[in-house]
Amino acid sequence: MTAVQPISLGDNTVYLIDLGGSRVLIDTGPDYRGAAGELVEAIRGRLPDLVVATHGHLDHAGLGSWWQERGVPVAVHPADWPLATGEAPSDAEFEALQRFPQESGAPPDVAIPAAAAIAARRAWVRASRTADGYPPGGRDRRWPTGLRYRPFTPRLRLDEVCVPGIELLHLPGHTPGNAVAWLPSEGWLFSGDQLLLGLTPTPALQAHHDASGPDWRFRSFPAFLGALRKLESLHPARCFPGHGSPFGDVNAVIAANLEQAEQRIQRTLEVLMNDGPLSLYDVAARLYPRALRRRFWQIAATVQGFLDALESEGLAASRGGRWHAVQAASAPLS
Numbered sequence: 001m002t003a004v005q006p007i008s009l010g011d012n013t014v015y016l017i018d019l020g021g022s023r024v025l026i027d028t029g030p031d032y033r034g035a036a037g038e039l040v041e042a043i044r045g046r047l048p049d050l051v052v053a054t055h056g057h058l059d060h061a062g063l064g065s066w067w068q069e070r071g072v073p074v075a076v077h078p079a080d081w082p083l084a085t086g087e088a089p090s091d092a093e094f095e096a097l098q099r100f101p102q103e104s105g106a107p108p109d110v111a112i113p114a115a116a117a118i119a120a121r122r123a124w125v126r127a128s129r130t131a132d133g134y135p136p137g138g139r140d141r142r143w144p145t146g147l148r149y150r151p152f153t154p155r156l157r158l159d160e161v162c163v164p165g166i167e168l169l170h171l172p173g174h175t176p177g178n179a180v181a182w183l184p185s186e187g188w189l190f191s192g193d194q195l196l197l198g199l200t201p202t203p204a205l206q207a208h209h210d211a212s213g214p215d216w217r218f219r220s221f222p223a224f225l226g227a228l229r230k231l232e233s234l235h236p237a238r239c240f241p242g243h244g245s246p247f248g249d250v251n252a253v254i255a256a257n258l259e260q261a262e263q264r265i266q267r268t269l270e271v272l273m274n275d276g277p278l279s280l281y282d283v284a285a286r287l288y289p290r291a292l293r294r295r296f297w298q299i300a301a302t303v304q305g306f307l308d309a310l311e312s313e314g315l316a317a318s319r320g321g322r323w324h325a326v327q328a329a330s331a332p333l334s
């Protein structure tokens with residue numbers, strides 16, 4: 001018999017799956033002060049045979065080194081190993097992100113503070129990897145303290161792990177190595193950050209972990225939408241997300257996410273058709289005029305995602321940093 005135990009760790013939920021013969025933990029848990037103790041208590045001292053990290057972000061893989069020190073192997077998709085080992089985000093990625101606001105067409109009074117925010121983030125990432133203690137918690141108090149992320153080399157490649165009864169599906173988008181766990185016998189989906197109730201987690205601007213140069217950017221959003229469509233085709237009975245509580249009616253949630261994305265992509269196309277060519281900043285200023293200055297990075301990532309989606313469908317293209325609609329070839333008149 002298959003059983004699942006959700007374990008809440010601050011803002012995250014990890015899941016201990018008991019497959020009868022073996023026990024698999026989905027996500028390592030985040031590393032805040034006290035998290036490891038809470039985990040030990042929740043599993044009552046019986047270690048899992050395997051920990052699967054859905055992706056390399058610190059709140060999903062942050063206790064990877066802790067598990068491996070206890071002899072429990074952690075599986076991460078190789079495309080996210082650089083996040084676990086600390087090679088990513090690289091200096092080149094941070095530098096590309098610092099140039100991004102100006103290249104996106106933002107005026108100096110927006111671009112300069114936005115670039116400074118990346119410098120601060122770079123310092124914070126370094127501190128999370130090297131701090132002896134725990135960094136201070138954020139204002140939003142999602143976890144009791146700030147999170148650490150001690151670099152580790154995963155013992156297993158997620159694409160080579162074989163657990164009878166569980167399919168580990170590589171669905172890049174949220175990160176290049178993002179994955180979900182699927183139990184076909186139960187219709188259970190362990191979705192990490194791919195599918196959450198109440199919000200669509202737009203992927204951040206991010207690099208291919210191995211690339212630099214002008215084409216540094218990983219086109220995350222079109223891949224993320226493709227991943228949602230793949231999940232829809234599975235018709236999951238129940239979703240166990242990486243944040244929050246398990247939920248049913250999974251395809252309705254997926255359909256709502258896809259519909260919302262498609263409407264916004266369509267609006268982006270209309271902006272380009274009416275006013276293009278436009279810089280990314282000018283597209284964003286038309287779509288989100290009130291919030292753009294306050295929430296530059298979030299909105300820039302969102303709008304870049306819409307533009308990437310249009311580009312992937314052949315409906316938009318950019319030249320010299322300005323985006324235009326691509327006229328569909330008109331159907332021949334009969």
Ligand SMILES: [Zn+2]
Pocket residue numbers: 055057060174193
């Ligand atoms: Zn994530």
